[in-house]
Amino acid sequence: MxxxxxxxxxxxxxxxxxxxxxxxxxxxxxxxxxxxxxxxxxxxxxxxxxxxxxxxxxxxxxxxxxxxxxxxxxxxxxxxxxxxxxxxxxxxxxxxxxxxxxxxxxxxxxxxxxxxxxxxxxxxxxxxxxxxxxxxxxxxxxxxxxxxxxxxxxxxxxxxxxxxxxxxxxxxxxxxxxxxxxxxxxxxxxxxxxxxxxxxxxxxxxxxxxxxxxxxxxxxxxxxxxxxxxxxxxxxxxxxxxxxxxxxxxxxxxxxxxxxxxxxxxxxxxxxxxxxxxxxxxxxxxxxxxxxxxxxxxxxxxxxxxxxxxxxxxxxxxxxxxxxxxxxxxxxxxxILKVTPIFLGSEYCDYVHSERGYTIETKEYQDLYNHPVRVNCWVYREKSDLLNQSPFMVHYDFQIFSVYLDYLSDPYVSEAQPRRFRLILDNQLFMQQWLNVKWHLPEGWTLSPGQNISVPLEQYHCNVGYTELFFELTPLALKEPRYDLIIEITSAGRPTKGLVPIVLLNVPVAAGETISAAEDRSKAPAAHMIRSII
The missing domain is CATH 1.10.4080.10 (ADP-ribosylation/Crystallin J1)
Known part of the structure; x- marks a missing residue:
């Protein structure tokens, strides 16, 4: 239409x-x-x-x-x-x-x-x-x-x-x-x-x-x-x-x-x-x-x-x-009329060199409803997947890969109390990559499975296209009310460097009691937690 x-x-x-x-x-x-x-x-x-x-x-x-x-x-x-x-x-x-x-x-x-x-x-x-x-x-x-x-x-x-x-x-x-x-x-x-x-x-x-x-x-x-x-x-x-x-x-x-x-x-x-x-x-x-x-x-x-x-x-x-x-x-x-062609792009907005201006290609009636879109045999995505995401998941796009950092709970830390993070690395290329994931931590903090690891990233052509990682962070020697961490992610053989900031607030254990319970909110498979990219 x-x-x-x-x-x-x-x-x-x-x-x-x-x-x-x-x-x-x-x-x-x-x-x-x-x-x-x-x-x-x-x-x-x-x-x-x-x-x-x-x-x-x-x-x-x-x-x-x-x-x-x-x-x-x-x-x-x-x-x-x-x-x-x-x-x-x-x-x-x-x-x-x-x-x-x-x-x-x-x-x-x-x-x-x-x-x-x-x-x-x-x-x-x-x-x-x-x-x-x-x-x-x-x-x-x-x-x-x-x-x-x-x-x-x-x-x-x-x-x-x-x-x-x-x-x-x-x-x-x-x-x-x-x-x-x-x-x-x-x-x-x-x-x-x-x-x-x-x-x-x-x-x-x-x-x-x-x-x-x-x-x-x-x-x-x-x-x-x-x-x-x-x-x-x-x-x-x-x-x-x-x-x-x-x-x-x-x-x-x-x-x-x-x-x-x-x-x-x-x-x-x-x-x-x-x-x-x-x-x-x-x-x-x-x-x-x-x-x-x-x-x-x-x-x-x-x-x-x-x-x-x-x-x-x-x-x-x-x-x-x-x-x-x-x-x-x-x-x-x-x-709005002026910015729409840029916002929608040439796929949907057809500019005609005449006084009548452009036309917009819209969805057919049956496609106005939310419905799954096939990525490959194993992966389907739909816009309602956005609403299934945890409110603790933050998305960063770095052109050749996207990063989904799931805090799993409120952004609080307490002395010597371990807390988990989930990291989903989503491939934006139809070719495999090796990614290096390096955490920059305050002195004395510990991280499992390690501060610097390499992981393969599959592509969507014949695979799921993402890698899911879990990390357990233990904060020690807490002296500041707020801590700023960085996850540095690089792809082997490529210049792109993704820097993912993490902000954590130092609170007493009582205020952080929701941490473990909130981790249960992210039960959906990773494929359903990844946002569709338009």
């Missing part, structure tokens, strides 16, 4: 207008629990569009893509977080705090982060869908890289789910088909998938949206809606869930708005908003999806005219040089 430049541009603009409209509608009600009765904007319309972090962060990501193209990854996005994004609340602050200590993604999204299952990632899905229209597998890859900076598990699943839907929406318009495409990328038993299936069941069984909301928030309770309310104000009949476990219920609310709105843009965003909780996120996500499907023309003038084309920011540092922030949806759309 092909997506013309004209179609692509209309859907891009519809996405961002829908995002802006939904976010502006929902912003005044964020962090409120209860059934609302809102049918239109409630803020002073002379103010125009309201600023919203849901859109802000994606403007920063656009700058990263404009500089790094398809090479953008979680560590690059993490540096942009620290440089240009100002809030330190909840998961944003936890992720930034970890990165300041040298803890890199995906560890930064997991360690000491009580809000890792919350909503701050799925509000950022649109940029990846817009850069990979009709290619949900690509959108999912980058949504994962984005989400793990400050989330793990449900927070990551939520962004992956909506990135897949929004990317597919550039070429598919059926609501239930799009939902099933999104679900195909999620673990069957995750909270987000359960929430979505529950809402679809409620809709198909004839329950109204208020009844669907009650069932959703009862069976998958969150706590986002109580943040902005005093205890005596909590009169709603739904339970209060664990602090920070908010993505499943708010994903479900987004689907409530989409389904029960039944194709009516205003009705859909109002229902999402009227369910309460993270209202600016839920209404904005519904608005973006419907804007992609129906383009700007599907957004009624009464919703569009009061906010116009303007973008207002809330969370971006504009005092330090380094990012150019679009001031209008038109500018945002045009900049």
């Amino acid at each position: 092909k997506l013309s430049l004209d179609q692509y541009k209309r859907k891009l603009r519809g996405c961002w207008i829908g995002k802006n409209v939904g976010g502006t509608l929902g912003a005044p009600f964020e962090c409120k629990r209860g059934v609302l009765d809102v049918s239109y904007y409630t803020h002073d319309l002379s103010l125009g569009v309201l600023p919203n972090d849901d859109l802000d962060l994606q403007l920063v990501w656009l700058n990263a893509v404009e500089k790094y193209g398809k090479a953008v990854n979680s560590r690059i996005l993490g540096e942009y977080w620290l440089s240009y994004i100002t809030p330190n609340w909840a998961e944003y602050g936890a992720g930034k705090n970890n990165m300041r200590m040298g803890i890199v993604p995906p560890l930064s999204g997991y360690v000491n982060n009580k809000f890792r299952d919350s909503n701050g990632a799925y509000i950022r899905s649109e940029i990846w869908a817009c850069l990979a229209p009709g290619h949900p597998d690509i959108a999912v890859k980058y949504a994962f890289e984005d989400a793990v900076v400050d989330h793990s598990h449900e927070g990551v699943y939520a962004e992956v789910f909506f990135a897949a839907i929004q990317s597919a929406a550039f070429v598919e318009s059926d609501t239930f088909t799009l939902i099933e495409i999104g679900l195909s990328y999620l673990p069957e038993d995750c909270g987000a998938a359960k929430a979505v299936r529950m809402v679809m069941e409620c809709y198909r069984s004839g329950l109204n949206w208020q009844e669907a909301r009650i069932r959703l928030l009862t069976e998958l309770p969150g706590s986002f809606g109580i943040i902005g309310m005093a205890p005596e104000q909590l009169t709603d009949e739904v339970p209060v869930g664990d602090m920070g476990w908010d993505a499943p219920s708010n994903v479900g609310i987004t689907i409530i708005g989409w389904l029960y709105g039944e194709g009516d843009f205003g009705k859909s965003i109002c229902i999402a908003n009227n369910c309460g909780e993270d209202t600016d996120c839920t209404a904005a996500t519904v608005g973006a999806i419907m804007g992609i499907i129906g383009e700007t023309e599907s957004i009624p003038p009464e919703w569009l005219e009061p906010i116009g084309d303007e973008i207002k920011t809330l969370c971006i540092s504009l005092t330090d040089q380094g990012v150019r922030i679009p001031k209008t949806v038109t500018e945002l759309t045009d900049r």
